[in-house]
Amino acid sequence: MGLIGGGPGSFIGPVHRIAAELDREIELVAGAFSSSAEKSKxxxxxYRIDPARAYPDIATMLASEAAREDGIDFVAITTPNHMHLPAAKAALEAGIAVICDKPATTTLAQAHELAAIIEKAGKPFALTYTYSGYPLVREARARIAAGALGTIRKVTVEYPQGWLSKPDTGKQAEWRGDPSRSGVGGCIADIGVHAFHLAEFITGLRVTRLLADLGTVVEGRAVDDDCQMFLRFDNGARGSLLASQIAVGERNGLSIRIYGEKAALRWRQEEPNQLWIFHDDGRSELVQAGDPALGSDAQWASRTPGGHPEGYLExxxxLYxxxxxxxRGEEGALVPGIEDGLRGMALIETAVAASAAGAGWVDFTV
Structure with a gap:
């Protein structure tokens, strides 16, 4: 694996490295870690790689690795959003597969451009919508697909954080608040797309209409830091999505509740090893990570016996x-791809534009 981004001060770069190497199927061996050659070194x-493989830029890495018999098999892109398209384009056109942090790009037009590049290159491409990797998220998805909840009637997904409740400080806040690097969306692009993807991933439904209310609460900030919206799904179900980074006291409160005609379920990221099922006869069922009755997708995604918590890194x-x-050309991978990226970018642009215009309900198209 070659890593693009993840230089000094990066949060997500080291996370990608740990996740990639956890199962010893992948090894980080090269990288263009920063736009600064010195910082990349x-x-x-x-990262304790061969110093000769810490490259000053992406082009040098791709050319040098192509000339090696043991060159990289793929790159992981962990840069700010504005570099996703050029980095992915360079790698794919060099015949290198790509796994990329979300969102796919900074604009929907760029995401469509990337989709065309991926199709032409014929190489694997994946996006790290992390929460789709949790065993009990995959269990919830499988149960809904098997009809355990019946027809889905309502979906409520929330993602409150509080770390941006004060004026921006630090590297992570600085680039996220800069539209030239983050794109037009702030909170909606950073965590709102996670909530949106989780709702569609678990239910198997697709959003067709939305009503968005995005706001910038902290004075001087150039992008939204608080958002909420109503959703309408393709089966007629209603939904709501709340995402905020100014919710004082909240840490990483992603949660989802799904209500069907026969049962409902609830999952919280801060308690990821518990999935609650509520039946229409009054029974409450607690499904736990490591349970022997879990389906094949959840069992495959689990590493430890019940009672041994697994979390974000696992x-x-x-996904890796x-x-x-x-x-390897094997079947059964649930890792998100460019279709998810297109829908995420469409959410960002549709919500930002509709909210700014006070447009009320609008169609959601990709």
Whole structure:
């Protein structure tokens, strides 16, 4: 694996590295870790790779790795959003597969451009919508697909955080608040797309209409930091999505509730090893990670027996393990791809534009 981004001060770069190497199917061996050659060299030392493979830029890495018999099989892109398209384009046109942090790009037009590049290159491409890697998220998806809830009637997904409740400080906040690097969306692009993807991933439904209300609460911020919207799904179900980064006291409160005609379910990211099922006869069922009765998708995504908690890093690692399956040409990988990326970018642009215009309900198209 070659890593693009993940230099000094990066949060997500080291997470990608840990997740990729957790199952020992993948090894980080090269990288263009920063736009600064010196910082890229320092990052290479931190990651303990061969100093000769800590490259000053992406083009040099791709050319040098192509000339090696043991060159990289794929790249992981962990840069700010504005670099996703050029980095992915360079790698795919060099014949290298790509796994990329979300969202796919900074604009929907760029996402369509990337989709065309992926189709032409014929190489695997994946996006790290991390929460789709949790075993009990996959269990919830499988149960809904098997009809355990009956027809889905309502979906409520929330993702509150509080870390941006004050004026921006630090590297992570700085680039996320800069539209030239993050795109037009702030909170909606950073965490709102996670909530949106989780709702569609678990239910198997697709959003067709939305009503969005996005706001910038902290004075001086150039992008939204608080958002909420109503959703309408393709089966007629109603839904709501709340995402906020100014919710004081909240940490990483992603949660989802899905109500069907026969049962309902609830899952919280901060308690990821518990899935509650509520039946229409009054019974409450607690499904736990590691349970022997879990379906095949959840069992495949689990590493430890019941009572041994697994969390964010393991879920992230499941996406990399899925990606390794794709690279080997195996079936069954659930890792998100460019279709998910297109829908995420469409959500960002549709919600931002509709909210700014006070447009009320609008059609959701990709």
């Amino acid at each position: 320092i990052a290479g030392e931190t 879920a992230f690692a499941n 393990r899925d990606f390794a399956r794709m690279l």
